[in-house]
Amino acid sequence: MNIRTLQHFLALAENLHFGRASDISNISISALSRNIRQLEDSLEVTLFNRDNRTVKLTEEGEKFLKYAREALSQWQIIQNELGESSDELRGEISLYCSVTASYSILFELLNRFRTDFPGIEIKLHTGDPEHAIARVLAGNEEISIAAHPRTLPKGVVFKPITVSPLVFIAPREQLNPEVPIMTPDSTIVWSSVPMVLSETGIARNRVDAWFRDMQIKPRIYAQVEGYEAIVSMVSLGLGIGVVPKIVLDNSPLAERIQILDVSPALDAFNIGSFTLKRNLKNPLVDAFWKVIQ
Structure with missing residues (x-):
């Protein structure tokens, strides 16, 4: 197993479609399928149930998904720690928000972020903002944008961005x-x-x-x-x-x-960004967090 294999697994787990996952991974569908099968053989479990129409994570696949995300996050942390002599952070972070937030809030944030940190790639997923905190808790994304609830789950931190009636x-x-x-x-x-x-x-x-x-x-x-x-x-x-x-x-x-x-x-809604407190140890997440004003 290697980091690239984990990245291929994550691409398929997040898209549940071999064609889209192969495009993201920049490899052929057959190569992606072969890598996933080799990963399953090494773990001696089935990670995906697939047929001609659908791809779904198995129970073992859901468990491995949490490991894969954490492993890649730790990989990025150590990469940047070992490369401290370089002034430029490199890697990838994932973000979740509503379609409205993507162009009313995120547009300006990403403009500033890309100027300051061109080596960090953003993976953006959009959907109902009511799922924003749950997706961060589940490890689906490092950061999300939504309204502050009455109480925050333990381990989640919030940074305000704007207020909307x-x-x-x-x-x-x-x-x-x-x-x-x-x-x-x-x-x-x-x-x-x-x-x-x-x-x-x-x-x-x-x-x-x-x-x-x-x-x-x-x-x-x-x-x-x-x-x-x-x-x-x-x-x-x-x-x-x-x-x-x-x-x-x-x-x-x-x-x-x-x-x-x-x-x-x-x-009114107090709209801002959410992440897990432990995620701020990741220099990529911390960099984005500091861009929020």
């Missing part, structure tokens, strides 16, 4: 007689309004608390994953939604949406 949004034009374009003026009206809300997460918890405090039983029209989907559904007149304002500011549908003046206001 959490706002109620409605369609700008009356597309559905059941969906008002003005702020509901009574609990009775609020109870009749179709709501489009996050399925889970920080925003949903705060909205649920708001309705409880107002003694309103909301009419839930849809529960969705991802704030961009909420904006889309509201723009179609399907209901009133709740999203961080930063999502609306960067949405191509912003002109079809209006922010409602709702009192009391929801607590």
Whole structure:
């Protein structure tokens, strides 16, 4: 086993597709398949279940995935320690954030980071920000960007980047007689309004608390994953939604949406970066962490 074999394993484990993994690894599909099979032979276990259509990690593969990530992280640390005579850090770190954060927050960060550390490669994965901390805890990524929850899991550290209000949004034009374009003026009206809300997460918890405090039983029209989907559904007149304002500011549908003046206001999102405290021992992670202002 060698570092390149671990890198090939990680490429396949993260993409679960031989074609994409071979492109990332810059080797042929047959060579990648051969390397994975040799790795499985040396470990005497099956790491992937694969057929003509799907590739999935086995239980043993999930265990080995944690080892592979930790081993590569330690390899990068010792590489940079042994090469301290060089002024340039080299290696790779992985990052997770929402699509909105990738161009509203990460764009500026990466511009500064690439200028200061051109030898460090960023692997970016995007998805629902509600998974951001879990992915760092699981070792899927070294760093993630999302809103600060009520409490942080043990071992996770946070660095603030920006604050975004959490706002109620409605369609700008009356597309559905059941969906008002003005702020509901009574609990009775609020109870009749179709709501489009996050399925889970920080925003949903705060909205649920708001309705409880107002003694309103909301009419839930849809529960969705991802704030961009909420904006889309509201723009179609399907209901009133709740999203961080930063999502609306960067949405191509912003002109079809209006922010409602709702009192009391929801607590704003404190958006920032998360990592495990132990990850900061990695000079590559520490370098990115210090770029955040």
